[in-house]
Amino acid sequence: MTITIEERREQALAALPPHREPGFWARTNRWIRTHLVQFFAAFALLFMFLPVMIVVLFSFNVPAGRFNYNWNQFSTIAWTNVWSDDQITSAVKLSIEIALVATTVSVVLGTLIAFAIGRHNFRGRGGINLLIFMPMATPEVVMGSSLLTLFVTAQLEGSLGFGTITVAHIMFCISFVVVTVKARIAGLDSRLEQAAMDLYADERTTFMKITFPLVLPGIVAAALLAFSLSFDDFVITNFTSGQAVTFPMFVWGANTRGIPPEANVVGALMFIIALVVVLVPEVVKRVRKN
Amino acid sequence: MSAAPAPGAAAPADDVARSVGTKAWTPYALLSPGMLWLAIFFLIPTVMLARMSLSSGSAFAGDGTFTFSVKSLQWGNYGDAISKYVIDSPIFQKSLIYALIATVLCLAIAYPLAYTIAFKAGRWRNLLLVLVIAPFFTSFLLRTTAWSTILSDSSVVVQFMESTGMLNVLHAINTPDSWPTWTQIFPDGLTGENRVLQTPLAVILGITYNFLPFMTLPLFASLERIDIRLIEAATDLYSSAFTAFRKVTFPLSLPGVVAGTLLTFIPAAGDPVNAALLGAANDSLMGNAIDAQFKATGNYPLAASLSVMLMVVIVTMVALYVRRAGTEELV
Numbered sequence: 001m002t003i004t005i006e007e008r009r010e011q012a013l014a015a016l017p018p019h020r021e022p023g024f025w026a027r028t029n030r031w032i033r034t035h036l037v038q039f040f041a042a043f044a045l046l047f048m049f050l051p052v053m054i055v056v057l058f059s060f061n062v063p064a065g066r067f068n069y070n071w072n073q074f075s076t077i078a079w080t081n082v083w084s085d086d087q088i089t090s091a092v093k094l095s096i097e098i099a100l101v102a103t104t105v106s107v108v109l110g111t112l113i114a115f116a117i118g119r120h121n122f123r124g125r126g127g128i129n130l131l132i133f134m135p136m137a138t139p140e141v142v143m144g145s146s147l148l149t150l151f152v153t154a155q156l157e158g159s160l161g162f163g164t165i166t167v168a169h170i171m172f173c174i175s176f177v178v179v180t181v182k183a184r185i186a187g188l189d190s191r192l193e194q195a196a197m198d199l200y201a202d203e204r205t206t207f208m209k210i211t212f213p214l215v216l217p218g219i220v221a222a223a224l225l226a227f228s229l230s231f232d233d234f235v236i237t238n239f240t241s242g243q244a245v246t247f248p249m250f251v252w253g254a255n256t257r258g259i260p261p262e263a264n265v266v267g268a269l270m271f272i273i274a275l276v277v278v279l280v281p282e283v284v285k286r287v288r289k290n
Numbered sequence: 291m292s293a294a295p296a297p298g299a300a301a302p303a304d305d306v307a308r309s310v311g312t313k314a315w316t317p318y319a320l321l322s323p324g325m326l327w328l329a330i331f332f333l334i335p336t337v338m339l340a341r342m343s344l345s346s347g348s349a350f351a352g353d354g355t356f357t358f359s360v361k362s363l364q365w366g367n368y369g370d371a372i373s374k375y376v377i378d379s380p381i382f383q384k385s386l387i388y389a390l391i392a393t394v395l396c397l398a399i400a401y402p403l404a405y406t407i408a409f410k411a412g413r414w415r416n417l418l419l420v421l422v423i424a425p426f427f428t429s430f431l432l433r434t435t436a437w438s439t440i441l442s443d444s445s446v447v448v449q450f451m452e453s454t455g456m457l458n459v460l461h462a463i464n465t466p467d468s469w470p471t472w473t474q475i476f477p478d479g480l481t482g483e484n485r486v487l488q489t490p491l492a493v494i495l496g497i498t499y500n501f502l503p504f505m506t507l508p509l510f511a512s513l514e515r516i517d518i519r520l521i522e523a524a525t526d527l528y529s530s531a532f533t534a535f536r537k538v539t540f541p542l543s544l545p546g547v548v549a550g551t552l553l554t555f556i557p558a559a560g561d562p563v564n565a566a567l568l569g570a571a572n573d574s575l576m577g578n579a580i581d582a583q584f585k586a587t588g589n590y591p592l593a594a595s596l597s598v599m600l601m602v603v604i605v606t607m608v609a610l611y612v613r614r615a616g617t618e619e620l621v
Contacts (some may be wrong), residue, residue: 037402038402040399041406047502048422048502050440051434051437061579113324120320126616127617128325135332139556139561141580143335147331148338150334153342153356170327175328178324234430239433263429266429284616
């Protein structure tokens with residue numbers, strides 16, 4: 001028995017399941033499956049930001065008791081009063097002074113190292129890489145206690161304070177500066193420098209007009225990172241501070257008797273200032289492009 | 291992985307050095323000030339710490355000085371440390387296990403985040419990177435105490451965990467009383483029956499939270515370097531998305547996984563802050579023990595030997611890594 005090709009085609013079509021658009025749930029299901037990674041990423045970001053939001057939110061709280069853990073009442077008192085508390089003011093001031101010195105010194109020392117590693121070949125690379133990595137990986141307690149041991153052995157126990165804290169902060173900031181600046185140097189297109197030299201720029205001019213301006217964003221990022229690491233350090237500072245009270249030391253001391261909302265204001269301000277510093281150049285760049 | 295030079299490392303540096311025509315001593319001149327600083331304030335203190343761990347004396351007793359003599363090295367300090375912090379109460383093991391769980395959690399949370407930023411973010415990439423480091427900019431002590439609010443007994447999170455029976459399950463995970471003392475790491479369960487704050491889980495969550503960026507950034511750095519065409523080639527050859535991930539993406543991201551693990555696990559094992567702020571009063575870790583021996587007891591030699599014990603774990607882990615992957619990926 002023979003059938004025409006049209007009949008065969010109709011049979012085949014009839015045998016197919018009826019075609020219909022995938023339903024709402026099927027579509028949602030597929031969308032979720034293809035975006036699963038982003039869901040987890042969003043969850044990770046939420047996990048990272050939830051505590052920051054709590055810090056900011058509770059700067060507007062009037063704690064019912066000593067502890068600022070439960071929401072009681074909205075108020076801006078802490079924001080208007082923040083600098084009237086002498087303890088907070090002097091702690092923040094000391095932290096800023098230490099962070100400024102530590103940032104300046106560590107950025108200079110770290111940038112020099114980053115150029116050496118990123119731009120030169122030399123013997124002993126492995127050892128240098130290791131010595132830069134170790135402070136980042138060592139627990140702060142170990143570094144803090146070993147620095148205290150050094151200072152005690154050198155009979156500097158009596159003069160623990162601004163100097164010893166700053167020395168310690170410079171030490172652990174150097175590694176982070178090296179990593180940040182080195183990444184920027186590694187990403188540079190070396191043909192730009194070659195082009196400059198082909199156009200008869202000498203080494204110094206090439207460095208000042210091409211290399212340094214291109215590396216500068218990395219140096220600025222490193223400075224920002226060093227400043228916030230130093231400003232925020234507690235564990236190492238706790239070992240090297242003697243009687244000096246930095247802002248994290250103040251928070252730690254206040255914890256047992258209740259952290260005042262004014263401390264949250266300082267935390268929120270740090271966050272806002274850092275975001276502005278990071279985001280404004282980005283926005284300016286985009287606006288200029290348009 | 292061990293033989294090939296890391297991308298962007300030694301080889302191109304060599305080219306540039308020759309093309310710029312620098313003198314042989316230039317790199318050493320650039321290195322020496324910073325390296326001197328690290329030598330004086332990182333290496334020498336570590337040696338002093340090892341020396342202190344073999345000394346005798348106390349900061350608060352006698353004349354407050356310490357004596358070190360090669361003829362009578364005080365190995366007993368290590369004996370004290372082990373009997374006190376390994377056998378009588380398993381603080382050393384507990385620190386390592388808390389850090390291990392936190393590292394695994396960090397990896398599980400950070401990997402999708404780093405993957406999204408590297409491959410799916412498009413023009414949001416820079417913004418997302420800023421968001422990853424942004425929490426760094428608020429005081430980390432304040433952020434840690436914020437978990438006291440999030441995990442307080444009446445909070446939404448804890449209520450949810452309680453009503454879904456999660457807390458019962460977590461509470462049931464414990465080290466049985468019949469086990470010897472040195473294995474009692476969760477004697478009262480991972481959480482309480484109806485609370486999370488001041489339980490091991492709160493400390494582990496706090497550690498996970500604190501070290502998350504240290505996992506995310508190395509992961510992102512190694513994912514970003516992957517040539518996307520390799521993954522495309524895998525899918526062109528009929529591998530499913532999952533197989534392509536398992537056989538191409540994940541193996542290529544391993545340097546980041548290992549670097550992130552080192553940067554998370556080691557500092558986490560010595561962290562004193564989370565246990566002090568989020569844990570129960572008796573739930574101290576190595577960081578707290580070292581801190582207390584230094585500050586409260588003045589027993590510097592014992593504290594130093596505890597620090598050296600931690601340092602030995604670290605050096606072992608880093609050495610294993612360097613043997614496999616070299617040092618170029620580290621910094």
